Amino acid sequence: MAELIERTRQDPEHKTAASGGTLRHAAAVAQPLPGSPIGSVAFDGVEKIYSSAAGPVHALKNISLDVPAGAIYGIIGRSGAGKSSLLRTINRLEKPTDGKVLVDGQDISVLDEDALVALRRRIGMIFQHFNLLSAKTVWGNVALPLIVAGVPRRQIEERVAEVLSLVGLEGKESTYPSRLSGGQKQRVGIARALVHRPEILLCDEATSALDPETTLSILGLLKDINRRLKLTIILITHEMSVIREICDHVLVLDQGEIAEAGPVWRIFGNPQHSATQALLRPLNRDIPEDIARYLRSSPSDEHSQAIWELVYTGEGGLEPDLSRIASATGASVRLLQSSLDRIEGRVHGRLLIAVRWAGSNPTVRSQFADLAHQVRVLGYVDHDV
Numbered sequence: 001m002a003e004l005i006e007r008t009r010q011d012p013e014h015k016t017a018a019s020g021g022t023l024r025h026a027a028a029v030a031q032p033l034p035g036s037p038i039g040s041v042a043f044d045g046v047e048k049i050y051s052s053a054a055g056p057v058h059a060l061k062n063i064s065l066d067v068p069a070g071a072i073y074g075i076i077g078r079s080g081a082g083k084s085s086l087l088r089t090i091n092r093l094e095k096p097t098d099g100k101v102l103v104d105g106q107d108i109s110v111l112d113e114d115a116l117v118a119l120r121r122r123i124g125m126i127f128q129h130f131n132l133l134s135a136k137t138v139w140g141n142v143a144l145p146l147i148v149a150g151v152p153r154r155q156i157e158e159r160v161a162e163v164l165s166l167v168g169l170e171g172k173e174s175t176y177p178s179r180l181s182g183g184q185k186q187r188v189g190i191a192r193a194l195v196h197r198p199e200i201l202l203c204d205e206a207t208s209a210l211d212p213e214t215t216l217s218i219l220g221l222l223k224d225i226n227r228r229l230k231l232t233i234i235l236i237t238h239e240m241s242v243i244r245e246i247c248d249h250v251l252v253l254d255q256g257e258i259a260e261a262g263p264v265w266r267i268f269g270n271p272q273h274s275a276t277q278a279l280l281r282p283l284n285r286d287i288p289e290d291i292a293r294y295l296r297s298s299p300s301d302e303h304s305q306a307i308w309e310l311v312y313t314g315e316g317g318l319e320p321d322l323s324r325i326a327s328a329t330g331a332s333v334r335l336l337q338s339s340l341d342r343i344e345g346r347v348h349g350r351l352l353i354a355v356r357w358a359g360s361n362p363t364v365r366s367q368f369a370d371l372a373h374q375v376r377v378l379g380y381v382d383h384d385v
């Protein structure tokens with residue numbers, strides 16, 4: 001046991017079921033299949049049907065999805081969409097009614113009790129309300145999983161010091177949770193989730209109880225951990241801004257089904273499903289009220305201005321080029337509004353511009369076609385707005 005822990009300690013990238021486990025656990029656990037990336041998760045036709053007093057609830061319907069090792073994968077959807085149910089199948093807190101969940105290529109439904117304990121040491125989890133023991137200090141909360149696993153005291157002390165330093169909580173060892181801020185409590189939760197050197201971290205609405213500034217600092221910490229420890233992070237949230245801030249991939253769930261899934265830049269840049277569009281609406285500004293008030297469906301005369309919307313979806317690295325936009329119009333052009341964002345180095349969002357009309361729409365449209373992913377005229381105004 002000591003040898004296994006020592007091996008893990010010396011090599012922070014070494015991620016096996018043995019991390020913090022006992023020799024018996026290490027032998028019982030289903031090891032990652034040869035060639036399977038460490039930290040990968042795959043859902044294969046996963047179904048979950050709960051029985052309730054009101055009848056069966058079909059919470060997950062035919063979910064098939066690959067989560068690559070090392071990803072920060074966000075799961076989003078309206079309340080009741082099935083996010084928690086799906087997340088909890090990964091460490092088998094929920095067992096699928098049908099289908100398989102594979103961790104590192106291994107079907108986890110076949111694991112016996114010992115192997116399940118070992119699996120859960122490879123998969124850390126943090127929660128919206130932190131789930132700390134109020135009667136234990138920061139040190140006691142973080143050390144507990146190692147104490148339960150029977151790890152020798154000296155190694156527990158080393159490891160707890162390591163993870164507390166990783167989450168920026170040195171000096172808080174003797175503090176009780178009641179004396180910590182929400183952000184500090186979540187840092188304790190993260191430290192506790194990392195003590196066994198997991199390969200996957202599940203985050204269940206981890207920032208929903210935090211104010212915006214603290215949310216950003218916790219998201220920053222998660223991103224840092226993902227990079228430094230090469231840890232796969234799978235998070236559920238109802239906040240699109242959380243996905244935009246740290247995720248590289250996103251799954252949108254709608255009534256237990258996959259609405260769409262893929263790289264965040266693509267899904268956010270060009271949402272196809274009505275559920276995604278509805279979730280994204282708060283991030284997209286509609287037409288500003290002062291412009292909407294004067295918008296007409298056709299131009300009154302040659303002095304009218306067309307209000308153009310140019311949409312950027314991140315595809316092909318296309319970005320707004322203001323000088324080309326200006327020269328394409330061949331007339332005066334005014335920038336009315338821009339709501340552009342960068343996700344993983346790709347620009348997405350939109351520009352609203354006013355272009356003197358003068359019967360020029362067809363020419364301008366053909367010129368704009370090369371400059372943005374989607375272009376359309378929203379309407380016309382008779383004067384400067």
Ligand SMILES: Nc1ncnc2c1ncn2[C@@H]1O[C@H](COP(=O)(O)OP(=O)(O)OP(=O)(O)O)[C@@H](O)[C@H]1O
Pocket residue numbers: 050051052057058059077078079080081082083084085086238
């Ligand atoms: N133990 C259970 N017994 C019966 N029904 C359940 C159970 N757990 C979840 N459900 C139902 O399954 C569906 C999916 O629930 P789930 O909690 O996975 O959704 P969610 O997207 O995480 O929702 P929220 O954002 O509100 O937490 C819901 O209709 C819910 O009421």
